[in-house]
Amino acid sequence: xxxxxxxxxxxxxxxxxxxxxxxxxxxxxxxxxxxxxxxxxxxxxxxxxxxxxxxxxxxxxxxxxxxxxxxxxxxxxxxxxxxxxxxxxxxxxxxxxxxxxxxxxxxxxxxxxxxxxxxxxxxxxxxxxxxxxxxxxxxxxxxxxxxxxxxxxxxxxxxxxxxxxxxxxxxxxxxxxxxxxxxxxxxxxxxxxxxxxxxxxxxxxxxxxxxxxxxxxxxxxxxxxxxxxxxxxxxxxxxxxxxxxxxxxxxxxxxxxxxxxxxxxxxxxxxxxxxxxxxxxxxxxxxxxxxxxxxxxxxxxxxxxxxxxxxxxxxxxxxxxxxxxxxxxxxxx
Numbered sequence: 001x002x003x004x005x006x007x008x009x010x011x012x013x014x015x016x017x018x019x020x021x022x023x024x025x026x027x028x029x030x031x032x033x034x035x036x037x038x039x040x041x042x043x044x045x046x047x048x049x050x051x052x053x054x055x056x057x058x059x060x061x062x063x064x065x066x067x068x069x070x071x072x073x074x075x076x077x078x079x080x081x082x083x084x085x086x087x088x089x090x091x092x093x094x095x096x097x098x099x100x101x102x103x104x105x106x107x108x109x110x111x112x113x114x115x116x117x118x119x120x121x122x123x124x125x126x127x128x129x130x131x132x133x134x135x136x137x138x139x140x141x142x143x144x145x146x147x148x149x150x151x152x153x154x155x156x157x158x159x160x161x162x163x164x165x166x167x168x169x170x171x172x173x174x175x176x177x178x179x180x181x182x183x184x185x186x187x188x189x190x191x192x193x194x195x196x197x198x199x200x201x202x203x204x205x206x207x208x209x210x211x212x213x214x215x216x217x218x219x220x221x222x223x224x225x226x227x228x229x230x231x232x233x234x235x236x237x238x239x240x241x242x243x244x245x246x247x248x249x250x251x252x253x254x255x256x257x258x259x260x261x262x263x264x265x266x267x268x269x270x271x272x273x274x275x276x277x278x279x280x281x282x283x284x285x286x287x288x289x290x291x292x293x294x295x296x297x298x299x300x301x302x303x304x305x306x307x308x309x310x311x312x313x314x315x316x317x318x319x320x321x322x323x324x325x326x327x328x329x330x331x332x333x
């Protein structure tokens with residue numbers, strides 16, 4: 001095996017972890033988390049018939065938090081349960097079976113099974129393995145990265161993708177109305193029905209020195225929005241007022257992150273959330289974010305209707321693929 005997977009390291013590291021996984025003191029969760037306070041991010045009922053109220057709460061959450069949770073979102077609990085069941089089962093396969101889905105070295109694509117995602121700062125590694133693949137639109141799907149085991153993997157992921165459209169459309173409509181735009185304009189600025197849904201499964205094995213490691217270091221998402229479901233192991237943290245807090249999970253909720261592209265199109269009115277993932281000493285944590293993204297060749301910039309002399313553009317317009325390349329390689333935008 002060319003790349004050592006974190007899951008394999010965890011199987012042999014019972015008391016200590018390799019040096020490259022130990023974060024610097026300004027990143028270690030034990031030293032940087034506000035203890036005893038759980039961040040209760042806004043919880044929004046998407047089934048509320050009062051659309052103006054839903055818009056107001058989403059605008060407030062997106063402007064002040066960059067993160068919120070939605071309940072009564074329309075995705076059946078059973079659909080979410082099956083998505084999680086097959087994702088967990090994939091990571092429990094023998095190593096050689098998982099490696100059949102590995103992204104090839106030097107590949108420009110983000111899709112596939114892997115460990116390293118972006119350029120590592122100070123040589124520090126994240127305590128996570130992952131699987132990426134697109135689940136929408138059909139023209140973008142590459143089934144070579146969809147596991148054949150368990151056998152229901154494809155069916156369960158397609159079912160989840162089908163239900164995801166309603167949530168995405170509702171969120172984009174509210175975000176659009178909240179900026180004084182027509183209900184469809186925010187979605188259209190992101191590519192309309194050509195928006196790409198990229199699923200990632202994050203697999204964070206139990207970690208004997210969890211206080212010293214991070215599953216994913218601090219970052220904002222490159223996407224327009226991210227819609228995430230976790231398993232029952234706490235780990236998501238958000239930065240609020242320059243302090244790190246654990247985020248409280250609401251059962252059966254979806255966690256929504258405002259991503260960089262929404263911040264750009266809104267010309268800074270909505271804020272992408274700075275967040276990170278910690279790991280657990282006793283339990284494996286898994287999460288299933290779907291990154292809703294513009295098509296790679298779409299140029300994204302502040303919406304023309306939101307820019308004027310009093311409010312000049314705060315961001316450059318650029319192709320989404322170019323934005324991602326700069327961010328992953330940590331070069332200036």
